[in-house]
Amino acid sequence: MAVFMQSLLSGILIGGVYALIGIGLTLIFGVMRVINFAHGDILMVGMYLTYIAFTWLGIDPFVSVLVTFPLMFLFGGFLQKVFINRVLKAVAQNQILLTIGLGLIMSNTVMLIFTSDYKLISTSYSSSTLKVGGGVSLSTPLLVSFLITATITAALYWFLLKTDTGQAIRATAQDREAATLMGINVKRMSIIAFGLGSALAGTAGALIAPTYYIFPQVGSVFTLKAFVITVLGGMGSVVGAMLGGILIGVTESLSAVYISSGWKDVVVFVLFLLVLLFKPSGLMGKSRT
Amino acid sequence: MLRIEKLNFAYDDLKVLWDVDLEVNEGEIVTVVGANGAGKTTTLKNISRLEKPGSGTITFEGRDLGRMQPHQVVEMGLVQVPEGRRIFPEMTVMENLRMGSYVKATRPDRQKNLDRVFGLFPRLREREKQLGGTMSGGEQQMLAIARGLMANPRLLVLDEPSLGLSPLFVKNIFDIINGINRQGVTILLVEQNVYQSLRISHRAYVMETGRVVLTGTGDELLANDHVKKAFLGM
Numbered sequence A: 001m002a003v004f005m006q007s008l009l010s011g012i013l014i015g016g017v018y019a020l021i022g023i024g025l026t027l028i029f030g031v032m033r034v035i036n037f038a039h040g041d042i043l044m045v046g047m048y049l050t051y052i053a054f055t056w057l058g059i060d061p062f063v064s065v066l067v068t069f070p071l072m073f074l075f076g077g078f079l080q081k082v083f084i085n086r087v088l089k090a091v092a093q094n095q096i097l098l099t100i101g102l103g104l105i106m107s108n109t110v111m112l113i114f115t116s117d118y119k120l121i122s123t124s125y126s127s128s129t130l131k132v133g134g135g136v137s138l139s140t141p142l143l144v145s146f147l148i149t150a151t152i153t154a155a156l157y158w159f160l161l162k163t164d165t166g167q168a169i170r171a172t173a174q175d176r177e178a179a180t181l182m183g184i185n186v187k188r189m190s191i192i193a194f195g196l197g198s199a200l201a202g203t204a205g206a207l208i209a210p211t212y213y214i215f216p217q218v219g220s221v222f223t224l225k226a227f228v229i230t231v232l233g234g235m236g237s238v239v240g241a242m243l244g245g246i247l248i249g250v251t252e253s254l255s256a257v258y259i260s261s262g263w264k265d266v267v268v269f270v271l272f273l274l275v276l277l278f279k280p281s282g283l284m285g286k287s288r289t
Numbered sequence B: 001m002l003r004i005e006k007l008n009f010a011y012d013d014l015k016v017l018w019d020v021d022l023e024v025n026e027g028e029i030v031t032v033v034g035a036n037g038a039g040k041t042t043t044l045k046n047i048s049r050l051e052k053p054g055s056g057t058i059t060f061e062g063r064d065l066g067r068m069q070p071h072q073v074v075e076m077g078l079v080q081v082p083e084g085r086r087i088f089p090e091m092t093v094m095e096n097l098r099m100g101s102y103v104k105a106t107r108p109d110r111q112k113n114l115d116r117v118f119g120l121f122p123r124l125r126e127r128e129k130q131l132g133g134t135m136s137g138g139e140q141q142m143l144a145i146a147r148g149l150m151a152n153p154r155l156l157v158l159d160e161p162s163l164g165l166s167p168l169f170v171k172n173i174f175d176i177i178n179g180i181n182r183q184g185v186t187i188l189l190v191e192q193n194v195y196q197s198l199r200i201s202h203r204a205y206v207m208e209t210g211r212v213v214l215t216g217t218g219d220e221l222l223a224n225d226h227v228k229k230a231f232l233g234m
């Protein structure tokens, strides 16, 4: 029982970070109808920013989120303004090629600067655990990262629901032309949405940096993961991405314990296929007619 | 107030507007009538800069709209309620109305405008928390007009507001449009309900296959033989 609780809780904690990745992708898709295949590479850039902050400036990875978030927001906004805004009306293949290309540029640039060596951030707490009772102990960095994720998600939720800009972003996602007729500058909303999506991905990168290998190609794993999370949750649904992230975190964690860690990705994809078989629009998705 | 001169427009290779001239003076209700596909909606999209004209000029209060972004047009007080209502389906009635006063200059008037539109459409106050997408067609049309009014329009452009409404409601909508005009809002109306719209219009235009073929006062057009034959079934 303790083992079950242990892996369930760990799964939820890691799922929080996955949720952050998924929410970023779903936000970008919701507003732009563009699938961002550079999402994992943006996360990777966030990891390296954290690495730089840690090794060169001695800033703690979790504290560095305060810098990573705004920097990645600006980076994402720049990508949208300079590249993505130009292909919004292009065919899907061209949009996909563009984001894949941007991702390749990011990973190759990072490889030029840092080589493809694996980097590690080892903090005093990297492998420390916290006993929560009942024989269950949780990884401290995972726990901290989950708290940060929850805070960011709550803030984002409030922003999207309660502020004029947040509502305008949702309006743009629901009907771009109608939003334009409200006097909403939809290009600006797209820049903010891509900025936010990138900030979330970059922050996720910062949060996993203390417990993960850092290398230029690490992004591809997370692009795939982000894609699975958002499709599972329902493309464009923020709540769906949250659920999808947690569900995948828990599935990975439980199957690593009860089947084998080599099989956890297989289990995730079987789950993914099963959900799509019975609910093709995803958990929280509406079927588009 | 609004002046369109020699507007030509094509969707890629399909030319749909030919030398359209149209004018709206302050305080008027001006109606554009015409069969399906005549180019009425396309004309309105050019006014709101959702489409960019091939040639011709559109000015609003003397300012050329040719270089403006769509959102800047709204900031000038030229507000369009589009065909098909285009309510934000997953936002509540209240959120939809708040989006109507998204333009910064109109936000201080938000409460005043809310009171005004709830006065016109008491039903919307009851439905405040309901999602836009779950309302009936008539309610959505009320919401669409109310949302337009939240933007403090000086010129309100309405594209087929009576489309798909029950006959009882149609009469209601035209009374409301008339009432809004009396409160000092200039109106440019596109309608297929020719009789009702000409009755409340100061002036009107008839469009056929992308051209303005007839213009006059509402009463003149109601008495016009061509209009009677083509639109009124007489």
Ligand SMILES: Nc1ncnc2c1ncn2[C@@H]1O[C@H](COP(=O)(O)OP(=O)(O)O)[C@@H](O)[C@H]1O
Pocket: B011, B014, B016, B034, B035, B036, B037, B038, B039, B040, B041, B042, B043
């Ligand atoms: N987005 C579009 N792309 C291509 N053709 C269009 C588009 N919208 C309208 N049209 C065509 O332009 C013509 C005018 O349409 P429209 O302005 O919608 O007419 P109306 O509003 O008077 O019914 C029609 O022939 C229609 O098929």
Ligand SMILES: [Mg+2]
Pocket: B040, B041, B042, B083, B160
């Ligand atoms: Mg039309």
